[in-house]
Amino acid sequence: MRHERQVELLRRVADAGDHLRGLHAPASMTNPASCYTDQAHFERERQLLFRQGPVFFGLATELSEPGAYRTDTVGGVPIAVVRQADGTLRALVNICRHRGAPVVAPHTTGRVARSFTCPYHGWVFGADGSLLGRPLTAGAFDDVTANCDLHQVAVAERHGLIFVRPGGQEPIDVDGFLSGAQDDLGDFGLQNYVHIESRTSTFHMNWKLVLDTFSESYHIRTLHRDSIAPRFNSDCVIFDPFGRHCVSIGLRADVLDETHKPVEEWSLLPYGTIQYFLVPSGLVVHQLDHVEVWRVEPVDVRTTRVTTSMFAPTPPETEKAMRYWVKNLDLLLQVTTTEDFPLMEQIQANLDSGAMPELVYGRNEPPLIHFHRELARLLA
Ligand code: FES
Ligand SMILES: [Fe+2]
Numbered sequence: 001m002r003h004e005r006q007v008e009l010l011r012r013v014a015d016a017g018d019h020l021r022g023l024h025a026p027a028s029m030t031n032p033a034s035c036y037t038d039q040a041h042f043e044r045e046r047q048l049l050f051r052q053g054p055v056f057f058g059l060a061t062e063l064s065e066p067g068a069y070r071t072d073t074v075g076g077v078p079i080a081v082v083r084q085a086d087g088t089l090r091a092l093v094n095i096c097r098h099r100g101a102p103v104v105a106p107h108t109t110g111r112v113a114r115s116f117t118c119p120y121h122g123w124v125f126g127a128d129g130s131l132l133g134r135p136l137t138a139g140a141f142d143d144v145t146a147n148c149d150l151h152q153v154a155v156a157e158r159h160g161l162i163f164v165r166p167g168g169q170e171p172i173d174v175d176g177f178l179s180g181a182q183d184d185l186g187d188f189g190l191q192n193y194v195h196i197e198s199r200t201s202t203f204h205m206n207w208k209l210v211l212d213t214f215s216e217s218y219h220i221r222t223l224h225r226d227s228i229a230p231r232f233n234s235d236c237v238i239f240d241p242f243g244r245h246c247v248s249i250g251l252r253a254d255v256l257d258e259t260h261k262p263v264e265e266w267s268l269l270p271y272g273t274i275q276y277f278l279v280p281s282g283l284v285v286h287q288l289d290h291v292e293v294w295r296v297e298p299v300d301v302r303t304t305r306v307t308t309s310m311f312a313p314t315p316p317e318t319e320k321a322m323r324y325w326v327k328n329l330d331l332l333l334q335v336t337t338t339e340d341f342p343l344m345e346q347i348q349a350n351l352d353s354g355a356m357p358e359l360v361y362g363r364n365e366p367p368l369i370h371f372h373r374e375l376a377r378l379l380a
Pocket of ligand 2: 213219220224340
C-alpha cells in the first residue's frame, strides 16, 4: 500500500476523536431478519449474485503452474479452474458430458499432466475441456452428433485475483467490477504470495453472517474479551466503499502511537487488519506479514461452506518456517470457529425462530451497513 495512502488513512484515525466517532457511518440502518431466513430471498441472491457473477474464486498464485487446477462449487455450479499450457486460465464445468459424473474430484486441488479421466466410464478430457476419447467403446457413441466437450464459463485473472461467472460466458471486466478496490489491492503483489494451506468447514448459518463477522470491530471488546480484545481497537474500523465491495480496516489498540511520529515514518500496515470484501463470495485480508483469503459458498439459506486459506510472502524454506504459518492459520481459525461462528449459528437459529423482525446496524459498523445496503440495491 502506497505511503501517501497509509498516511491518508492514519490521518483519519488521528482526527477521529473520542472512540473514533469520526469514522462512523452517517446513519444507522435496520435490515429485515428475513434477509437471512427467507428461501425466496436466498434463491434470488444465489441467482443474481453468485450465479450471474462475477464471483471471486481465489488467488491466482494457487494455480501458477501449467496443469494446476482447483475444483469448487460456485453458485451451486461445480467448476474446475485449470491453468493451461499457454498460461491462460479456463473454467470448466466439472460435469461429464456422458452422464453427469464429476470429471475431476470435487473440492480438490492438483496438477493434471495431460488429461482428466472421468471416474465413471473413463471418458478422457484434455486440460482445456475438449473430449479426447472414449476408450474401449467399440464405436458405441459413433452416432452421437452432440459436441461432448466440457462446458466452459467465463474466468478472468487480474491483480493476482481470479474471478469466475458460473452462469455463463460473458467476459468479466475485473477492474470495472472492483470499482477502484484494485488501486490498493494491486499494490500488495498478491501474485507473489505462496499458498500454505486451505481448510474448509460447513456452518449452519446464512452466507451473509460469515461476511458480517468481519464487518465491524465493535464485538471485539465483549465477544473476544478473553482472546484478542487486549490487542485490538473495538471502537470503529476505517471504511472505504468500492461499488458493492469495500475495505474494512480493523485497528490495533495502540494505532495512535504511530501518529505521534514524524509523518514520513507513518505506516498503517503494522496496525491494520486490512480486509477487502469482494462481494459476494469472500474476503482478501492483509494482516501484518501474510495474506488470508476467506471464501463462502452458500449451500442453502442456512448452510454455508467456508474456506480459509493462508498465504505467505515468500516460500517457507524450513519446517520451522512452515510451522509458523500453519500455527498462524490455527490461531486465526481458533478465534473464529470457537468464538465468532458458534455465535453466528445461534443468531441464525434465533432469526429462524421468527421472533425478531429486524436487525439494527449502528453507525460504528460502517462496512456492515454498506454491505447490506449494496445487497438491497443489487437485488432490488
Ligand atoms: S459419466 Fe463420465 S464417462 Fe460416463
Ligand atoms: Fe470476531
